[in-house]
Amino acid sequence: xxxxxxxxxxxxxxxxxxxxxxxxxxxxxxxxxxxxxxxxxxxxxxxxxxxxxxxxxxxxxxxxxxxxxxxxxxxxxxxxxxxxxxxxxxxxxxxxxxxxxxxxxxxxxxxxxxxxxxxxxxxxxxxxxxxxxxxxxxxxxxxxxxxxxxxxxxxxxxxxxxxxxxxxxxxxxxxxxxxxxxxxxxxxxxxxxxxxxxxxxxxxxxxxxxxxxxxxxxxxxxxxxxxxxxxxxxxxxxxxxxxxxxxxxxxxxxxxxxxxxxxxxxxxxxxxxx
Amino acid sequence: xxxxxxxxxxxxxxxxxxxxxxxxxxxxxxxxxxxxxxxxxxxxxxxxxxxxxxxxxxxxxxxxxxxxxxxxxxxxxxxxxxxxxxxxxxxxxxxxxxxxxxxxxxxxxxxxxxxxxxxxxxxxxxxxxxxxxxxxxxxxxxxxxxxxxxxxxxxxxxxxxxxxxxxxxxxxxxxxxxxxxxxxxxxxxxxxxxxxxxxxxxxxxxxxxxxxxxxxxxxxxxxxxxxxxxxxxxxxxxxxxxxxxxxxxxxxxxxxxxxxxx
Numbered sequence: 001x002x003x004x005x006x007x008x009x010x011x012x013x014x015x016x017x018x019x020x021x022x023x024x025x026x027x028x029x030x031x032x033x034x035x036x037x038x039x040x041x042x043x044x045x046x047x048x049x050x051x052x053x054x055x056x057x058x059x060x061x062x063x064x065x066x067x068x069x070x071x072x073x074x075x076x077x078x079x080x081x082x083x084x085x086x087x088x089x090x091x092x093x094x095x096x097x098x099x100x101x102x103x104x105x106x107x108x109x110x111x112x113x114x115x116x117x118x119x120x121x122x123x124x125x126x127x128x129x130x131x132x133x134x135x136x137x138x139x140x141x142x143x144x145x146x147x148x149x150x151x152x153x154x155x156x157x158x159x160x161x162x163x164x165x166x167x168x169x170x171x172x173x174x175x176x177x178x179x180x181x182x183x184x185x186x187x188x189x190x191x192x193x194x195x196x197x198x199x200x201x202x203x204x205x206x207x208x209x210x211x212x213x214x215x216x217x218x219x220x221x222x223x224x225x226x227x228x229x230x231x232x233x234x235x236x237x238x239x240x241x242x243x244x245x246x247x248x249x250x251x252x253x254x255x256x257x258x259x260x261x262x263x264x265x266x267x268x269x270x271x272x273x274x
Numbered sequence: 275x276x277x278x279x280x281x282x283x284x285x286x287x288x289x290x291x292x293x294x295x296x297x298x299x300x301x302x303x304x305x306x307x308x309x310x311x312x313x314x315x316x317x318x319x320x321x322x323x324x325x326x327x328x329x330x331x332x333x334x335x336x337x338x339x340x341x342x343x344x345x346x347x348x349x350x351x352x353x354x355x356x357x358x359x360x361x362x363x364x365x366x367x368x369x370x371x372x373x374x375x376x377x378x379x380x381x382x383x384x385x386x387x388x389x390x391x392x393x394x395x396x397x398x399x400x401x402x403x404x405x406x407x408x409x410x411x412x413x414x415x416x417x418x419x420x421x422x423x424x425x426x427x428x429x430x431x432x433x434x435x436x437x438x439x440x441x442x443x444x445x446x447x448x449x450x451x452x453x454x455x456x457x458x459x460x461x462x463x464x465x466x467x468x469x470x471x472x473x474x475x476x477x478x479x480x481x482x483x484x485x486x487x488x489x490x491x492x493x494x495x496x497x498x499x500x501x502x503x504x505x506x507x508x509x510x511x512x513x514x515x516x517x518x519x520x521x522x523x524x525x526x527x528x529x530x531x532x533x534x535x536x
Contacts, residue, residue, distance in 0.1 A: 039411030261517035
């Protein structure tokens with residue numbers, strides 16, 4: 001099976017300053033992957049390499065069977081949907097609906113199919129009511145959802161999202177989670193750059209941990225969050241649920257709310273709860 | 275003693291908007307306290323900060339009724355810090371010095387204040403860097419340094435850790451506590467209720483522009499109504515406690531949960 005994304009010994013430097021060094025990994029269809037690491041670890045650089053805005057200084061980035069060196073970003077957009085950290089800069093149309101429709105239309109999707117995709121993306125993120133509004137009339141969190149809807153509407157084989165939940169409230173986070181789960185179930189691979197380890201623990205499976213431009217870990221998130229002090233050396237801290245599970249020595253090191261709750265209930269049944 | 279910030283019966287409407295973003299809001303900030311502002315998108319938290327920071331309606335336009343009183347200087351960190359760069363500085367040092375220089379301070383006071391601010395947000399090593407070359411997390415801290423360098427009496431923060439990795443975020447929350455201990459009054463709007471729970475003295479929960487609840491952090495965050503579909507929720511520990519069907523009120527932190535299970 002061809003990997004959806006494969007990085008082979010990839011390095012990148014901004015002039016003299018190395019941002020990524022010898023990074024290799026491959027993602028399979030439908031995988032839900034978190035890309036985590038401290039500020040300046042190289043996460044956003046990696047994203048720019050995947051969408052073709054940067055070309056590797058050494059090594060190869062393959063999107064399916066396309067080498068990003070020989071493809072322009074607009075060609076890669078047929079396979080990769082992206083949400084940048086400052087999503088505002090991704091919005092330019094006069095209405096949310098037009099903005100979301102831009103990607104499918106620009107990548108040659110028929111008008112009928114495009115309209116259906118736009119409707120699905122708007123519904124998934126609860127944006128139907130503001131579809132006719134100018135994106136810049138919306139508060140920043142909704143603008144981010146609008147930009148995300150544009151990426152979803154591409155229905156690509158790979159979604160690369162930079163901090164999709166930052167600044168979102170609980171309901172919006174739940175919508176994003178459900179929309180991403182829906183895409184993953186349809187076969188889209190998710191690569192989510194996030195500092196929100198709680199969101200990652202709850203909704204993603206595999207963790208790629210970057211430290212100072214190198215891939216320090218590639219492991220299931222439940223193993224990654226159990227790294228403790230090693231995690232802190234790389235700017236991360238286990239989220240509260242993971243800390244609670246560790247403190248109570250819950251069997252199986254659960255990291256998702258439902259599993260932690262089940263463990264908590266059994267501890268409570270043994271102890272007296274005040 | 276005069277409150278560093280007081281909003282009295284404030285109602286505010288953005289230009290070209292029919293309904294007010296903030297309604298009949300009354301709030302008095304105490305010196306040395308951290309007030310957390312929570313609410314779902316559109317609840318009015320960011321607007322409250324723009325009003326407190328004298329950007330609304332002075333810069334944004336719109337209509338204000340009621341009064342906003344400030345004793346001293348208020349400074350605001352926007353949730354979009356990259357829009358707060360002066361565009362006038364080639365180094366981080368000059369960027370952070372931009373605010374103090376515009377206050378007309380003598381050179382020695384400016385550089386002392388800039389150095390202190392850079393150290394406080396853990397970025398003295400970025401001193402000579404071009405501000406436009408910074409990562410998102412570095413930039414957020416540099417902009418915060420620029421604000422602290424102006425030595426405000428009231429610090430207004432809108433999602434101050436959105437761009438930061440978890441450890442850098444933790445340091446900012448600790449810094450906020452330190453600043454409050456030094457006497458600064460801090461208003462912080464955030465969706466990170468886990469962090470707020472350890473940082474804020476009081477919490478204002480906004481809903482549709484009005485105060486739904488205002489009180490001590492540990493009282494507001496255990497409100498069952500916070501779990502309603504349209505409400506901001508509570509801490510992740512409170513949520514999992516409730517999911518497990520354990521007795522109310524829920525603990526808010528890991529330490530409190532362990533205490534309850536003992």
